[in-house]
Amino acid sequence: MQVIGLCRFSYPAEGGFQVEHDDTAARAAYLYAPERLDERFRHFETICLPGLAAQTDPDFTFVILVGEDLPAxxxxxxxxxxxxxxxxxVVARAPGPHRKVCQEVLNAARDDIRAPCLQFRHDDDDAVAVDFVETLRRTARDAAPIVDAHRLVGLDWGRGFVARPDACGLAAEEVVHPYWGVAQAVAVRGGVRxxxxxxxxxxxxxxMPTLTFCDRPMYVRGHNDHNDSRQAKHVAPVALPRLDAAGEALFAERFAIDADRVRAVFAGT
Known part of the structure; x- marks a missing residue:
């Protein structure tokens, strides 16, 4: 079964953000501000990409949605x-309705719209475990009676870490938070758009029916000043403990996140 991930990298959609803007031009200006983009790239490089590159099952497609006006x-x-x-x-699109554009991009990435597929969403500052795709595909097979009986079935892994990278490495703690949007997928029946x-x-x-699992850490939820979910006035800062050597080793083994690389990339910030 085809596995497709979608990442919106500073795409100036209509809707889809908790931070409100007057129009898509104002949203693009906010998203493309050099300081913000630089932070997104640091997280993308050190947190998001390593685990994807190290997947034990490399048979997946990862679509990155960007704006057509993303600075060169x-x-x-x-x-x-x-x-x-x-x-x-990388798929570049003009600003448009958030859900509609994402749906179109995902459907365009399907090898055959008539065949079933597994889709996951992924933010540019989050990580999945190195066996996420393998586990996702195996779980869909194990749950075949449920998957085959429904148009859509949610598959969600609720145990992971919230983490903040910086010039000193990683501050993080383990959490159980189902339906958080990371390490979350949907089995889509063939023909369903x-x-x-x-x-x-x-x-x-x-x-839709959903299956949730919390048996082992499956994600890292990035924590930073530019999280869309952290822009509301009522959101309090989160104090995270610094990872020790054992914690850094766990992050390297489970998510392919290299604390030394984090320190180097975030040096001077």
Missing amino acids: VARARLDALLSGLPQAR QSIMNFGHQKLNRF
Whole structure:
């Protein structure tokens, strides 16, 4: 079964953000601000990409949705970072309705719209475990009676870490938070054009049967000042403990995140 991941890299959509803007031009200006983009790239390089590049099952497609007006210097930096990930495809689109555009991009990435597929959403500052694709595909096979009986079935892994990278390495703690939108997938029946992006990640179980698993850490949820979910005034800062050597070794083994590389990339920030 085809596995497709979708990452929106600073795509100036209509809707889809908790931070409001007057129009897509104002949103693009916010998203493309040099300081913000630089932070997104640092997280993308050190947190997001390593685990994808190290997947034990490399048979997946990873689509990165960007705006057509993404600054040329940023697009070149993005292409350079993706050179080591053959599964990656960059798709540039003009601003449009968030859910509609994401649905179109996911359906265009399907090898055969008549065949079933597995879709996962992925933010540019998050990570999945190195066996995520393998586990996802195996779980869909194990749950075949349920998957075959429904148009859409949610598959969600709720145990992971929230982490903040910086020049000193990684501060992180383990959490159990189902339906958080990372390490979350939907099994889509062949011929169905709805996608994982047609549904809010925290409301997935309102619209389809879901299976949740919390047996082992499957994700890292990035924590930084530019998280869209952290821009509201009522959101309090989160104090995270510094990882020790054993914690850094776990992150390297489970997510291919190299704490030394994090320190080097974030040096001086």
